[in-house]
Amino acid sequence: xxxxxxxxxxxxxxxxxxxxxxxxxxxxxxxxxxxxxxxxxxxxxxxxxxxxxxxxxxxxxxxxxxxxxxxxxxxxxxxxxxxxxxxxxxxxxxxxxxxxxxxxxxxxxxxxxxxxxxxxxxxxxxxxxxxxxxxxxxxxxxxxxxxxxxxxxxxxxxxxxxxxxxxxxxxxxxxxxxxxxxxxxxxxxxxxxxxxxxxxxxxxxxxxxxxxxxxxxxxxxxxxxxxxxxxxxxxxxxxxxxxxxxxxxxxxxxxxxxxxxxxxxxxxxxxxxxxxxxxxxxxxxxxxxxxxxxxxxxxxxxxxxxxxxxxxxxxxxxxxxxxxxxxxxxxxxxxxxxxxxxxxxxxxxxxxxxxxxxxxxxxxxxxxxxxxxxxxxxxxxxxxxxxxxxxxxxxx
Amino acid sequence: xxxxxxxxxxxxxxxxxxxxxxxxxxxxxxxxxxxxxxxxxxxxxxxxxxxxxxxxxxxxxxxxxxxxxxxxxxxxxxxxxxxxxxxxxxxxxxxxxxxxxxxxxxxxxxxxxxxxxxxxxxxxxxxxxxxxxxxxxxxxxxxxxxxxxxxxxxxxxxxxxxxxxxxxxxxxxxxxxxxxxxxxxxxxxxxxxxxxxxxxxxxxxxxxxxxxxxxxxxxxxxxxxxxxxxxxxxxxxxxxxxxxxxxxxxxxxxxxxxxxxxxxxxxxxxxxxxxxxxxxxxxxxxxxxxxxxxxxxxxxxxxxxxxxxxxxxxxxxxxxxxxxxxxxxxxxxxxxxxxxxxxxxxxxxxxxxxxxxxxxxxxxxxxxxxxxxxxxxxxxxxxxxxxxxxxxxxxx
Numbered sequence: 001x002x003x004x005x006x007x008x009x010x011x012x013x014x015x016x017x018x019x020x021x022x023x024x025x026x027x028x029x030x031x032x033x034x035x036x037x038x039x040x041x042x043x044x045x046x047x048x049x050x051x052x053x054x055x056x057x058x059x060x061x062x063x064x065x066x067x068x069x070x071x072x073x074x075x076x077x078x079x080x081x082x083x084x085x086x087x088x089x090x091x092x093x094x095x096x097x098x099x100x101x102x103x104x105x106x107x108x109x110x111x112x113x114x115x116x117x118x119x120x121x122x123x124x125x126x127x128x129x130x131x132x133x134x135x136x137x138x139x140x141x142x143x144x145x146x147x148x149x150x151x152x153x154x155x156x157x158x159x160x161x162x163x164x165x166x167x168x169x170x171x172x173x174x175x176x177x178x179x180x181x182x183x184x185x186x187x188x189x190x191x192x193x194x195x196x197x198x199x200x201x202x203x204x205x206x207x208x209x210x211x212x213x214x215x216x217x218x219x220x221x222x223x224x225x226x227x228x229x230x231x232x233x234x235x236x237x238x239x240x241x242x243x244x245x246x247x248x249x250x251x252x253x254x255x256x257x258x259x260x261x262x263x264x265x266x267x268x269x270x271x272x273x274x275x276x277x278x279x280x281x282x283x284x285x286x287x288x289x290x291x292x293x294x295x296x297x298x299x300x301x302x303x304x305x306x307x308x309x310x311x312x313x314x315x316x317x318x319x320x321x322x323x324x325x326x327x328x329x330x331x332x333x334x335x336x337x338x339x340x341x342x343x344x345x346x347x348x349x350x351x352x353x354x355x356x357x358x359x360x361x362x363x364x365x366x367x368x369x370x371x372x373x374x375x376x377x378x379x380x381x382x383x384x385x386x387x388x389x390x391x392x393x394x395x396x
Numbered sequence: 397x398x399x400x401x402x403x404x405x406x407x408x409x410x411x412x413x414x415x416x417x418x419x420x421x422x423x424x425x426x427x428x429x430x431x432x433x434x435x436x437x438x439x440x441x442x443x444x445x446x447x448x449x450x451x452x453x454x455x456x457x458x459x460x461x462x463x464x465x466x467x468x469x470x471x472x473x474x475x476x477x478x479x480x481x482x483x484x485x486x487x488x489x490x491x492x493x494x495x496x497x498x499x500x501x502x503x504x505x506x507x508x509x510x511x512x513x514x515x516x517x518x519x520x521x522x523x524x525x526x527x528x529x530x531x532x533x534x535x536x537x538x539x540x541x542x543x544x545x546x547x548x549x550x551x552x553x554x555x556x557x558x559x560x561x562x563x564x565x566x567x568x569x570x571x572x573x574x575x576x577x578x579x580x581x582x583x584x585x586x587x588x589x590x591x592x593x594x595x596x597x598x599x600x601x602x603x604x605x606x607x608x609x610x611x612x613x614x615x616x617x618x619x620x621x622x623x624x625x626x627x628x629x630x631x632x633x634x635x636x637x638x639x640x641x642x643x644x645x646x647x648x649x650x651x652x653x654x655x656x657x658x659x660x661x662x663x664x665x666x667x668x669x670x671x672x673x674x675x676x677x678x679x680x681x682x683x684x685x686x687x688x689x690x691x692x693x694x695x696x697x698x699x700x701x702x703x704x705x706x707x708x709x710x711x712x713x714x715x716x717x718x719x720x721x722x723x724x725x726x727x728x729x730x731x732x733x734x735x736x737x738x739x740x741x742x743x744x745x746x747x748x749x750x751x752x753x754x755x756x757x758x759x760x761x762x763x764x765x766x767x768x769x770x771x772x773x774x775x776x777x778x779x780x781x782x783x784x785x786x787x788x789x790x791x792x
Binding site: 001002003004005006009010017020021040042043044046047051052055056059064065067068069070071072073104105107108109110111112115116117118119122133136137140141171207208210248249250251252253254264265268269271272275276278279280281282283284285286287288289 | 397398399400401402405406413416417436438439440442443447448451452455460461463464465466467468469500501503504505506507508511512513514515518529532533536537567603604606644645646647648649650660661664665667668671672674675676677678679680681682683684685
């Protein structure tokens with residue numbers, strides 16, 4: 001006897017996760033070396049050596065009772081202060097530990113934000129294409145997802161559709177830049193425009209609208225693009241961050257939320273997020289890993305590794321005749337399906353043991369997402385298979 | 397602008413957590429050595445040495461990409477199989493990795509179980525006194541908590557009231573033995589009686605009623621009591637386990653859920669719990685810590701440490717004239733308040749810098765909970781303060 005909601009969730013479960021499992025099954029059948037799995041955002045470059053060293057040092061140097069013990073539900077104060085200091089140094093912000101809540105990844109962070117701000121029927125706006133999990137996170141708290149149509153010209157948000165769909169019930173707008181799935185970085189112009197539209201609508205409706213910046217890919221930017229931090233554009237910006245990609249720690253579930261003092265009801269928000277962390281069952285971010293990331297805030301993942309993959313894949317697939325959006329950040333290549341019904345294209349690719357995710361999973365049919373956070377060697381091995389695929393569609 | 401639900405949650409927030417924060421503030425004021433904080437279940441005995449060694453070995457021996465990477469949302473298969481093997485060896489069960497889902501602590505485990513089985517209005521039964529967080533966990537999924545009155549004779553559940561309150565909407569019953577806050581172990585007789593009542597009611601109503609065993613204190617038993625595992629009593633038993641107490645890792649958020657094959661809709665439950673782990677934002681239990689506990693399943697915390705505290709505190713407080721339930725397990729002493737309104741007693745204790753939690757926080761006024769998972773030396777230092785408190789109430 002399972003709940004009705006879960007029955008529905010099982011029916012429409014994550015296309016990405018389904019692919020992940022399919023990929024593993026395929027690998028057992030034809031051999032891992034013959035499967036080209038571009039489905040999951042699971043980094044193929046290791047965590048910085050300093051991370052594992054930091055863990056060992058903490059175990060040797062610090063009190064075991066503290067390392068593995070309870071702390072405030074928002075995390076260790078010294079860890080939170082270190083995160084604040086790091087952000088202040090890099091982005092000219094003025095946070096202290098009160099503004100930082102350590103979380104069980106960005107997924108945990110977004111959920112405790114939503115639990116804190118959403119009433120039943122509250123509207124959460126997303127710009128298609130978007131990470132499909134947002135739908136579940138909003139639904140967890142009876143929020144209603146409102147989709148802004150994709151702008152397939154350059155995949156910057158469609159401002160006209162955005163402005164039109166904001167209502168008095170709009171409680172939150174999610175931005176995710178560098179973007180999953182498109183690899184596009186929202187321009188400064190885009191951010192300023194979003195901010196000015198939100199300010200005007202807040203005034204018009206007399207409401208607070210929170211801009212929620214989901215930024216696991218903050219540090220993954222290419223071609224000389226600068227890392228950006230969005231609180232400077234709009235007063236009601238809340239940040240959900242994850243170390244999953246920047247330190248290659250997706251399994252560890254470690255991240256943080258930022259609540260600036262200038263956000264409406266800031267103190268109430270901080271308290272609410274703290275309580276939500278506890279009552280939703282996270283309790284606190286994993287303790288040892290909090291301390292470990294605090295010692296590695298200046299560490300970076302191997303951005304060059306992703307950049308090499310990006311250029312290789314983009315150039316080779318373009319040469320084969322595929323139409324791709326050139327990624328500016330994150331580690332996804334967004335490719336136009338040669339046929340409108342991209343699910344057929346995904347199926348065709350599977351015949352050549354190539355796995356990538358249909359655009360419909362991101363509310364943007366006609367495209368596919370190729371995660372290039374894989375080994376370069378796998379990309380190289382996959383190219384003949386892509387060539388066959390291109391041939392099948394009369395491209396190559 | 398925070399949600400109405402969070403406004404309410406903030407108003408009635410955890411008495412235990414409030415005490416924890418109060419204790420820290422008091423320590424800053426009068427010095428940590430002069431505060432006798434018995435409020436929180438935060439173990440004062442270290443994790444076994446083997447745990448920290450295991451972490452280092454894993455970092456040295458295993459592939460960093462695997463250690464910190466994504467895996468199935470239910471956890472690493474080898475870790476889950478190790479947990480199953482360990483349970484089978486100790487309790488004669490017949491689990492394999494399919495029956496085990498690694499979770500972000502027991503709090504995470506209970507929440508994903510509830511998400512999977514509760515529809516709006518579903519009833520969740522609890523035996524007072526009970527851990528107050530159950531109320532939040534049920535409310536997260538619009539479940540309704542139904543309290544069975546406390547049986548203050550011996551704090552075994554009141555079977556008559558239990559049987560009377562089961563309805564066709566009863567979806568779950570929580571048991572927590574060894575019990576927080578009373579320290580009582582539910583007897584085999586109790587468990588058999590609960591099982592027979594549930595079987596009869598399932599038949600009568602044609603429903604499935606899940607017995608959810610919340611067992612963070614499973615291994616903390618005294619006076620020769622045997623560790624028990626509840627799936628043997630009743631077919632529809634689901635287990636939520638945590639390593640927080642058994643390995644002194646409360647900050648690490650690591651535990652597991654057991655779904656036996658004989659539970660109704662077992663496969664659907666497993667899938668639902670797996671999906672809930674993802675969609676609620678946990679994604680998976682922290683990866684390195686999964687691997688670490690798998691290597692330490694035969695390790696035990698220092699039960700003798702707690703036992704020494706238990707005997708010391710029970711004997712001394714009894715001598716001072718207080719009425720206490722002698723703990724059989726866990727690390728809580730359940731003490732009768734000398735005055736009916738135990739909140740007054742809690743306030744009086746604070747004058748002597750003694751912190752413990754009011755029984756009303758566990759839906760059982762007239763009592764207080766004293767957590768003795770503290771250093772023995774703190775208990776010894778606290779005795780003169782307890783003596784003063786006893787005097788104030790004309791006991792000593």
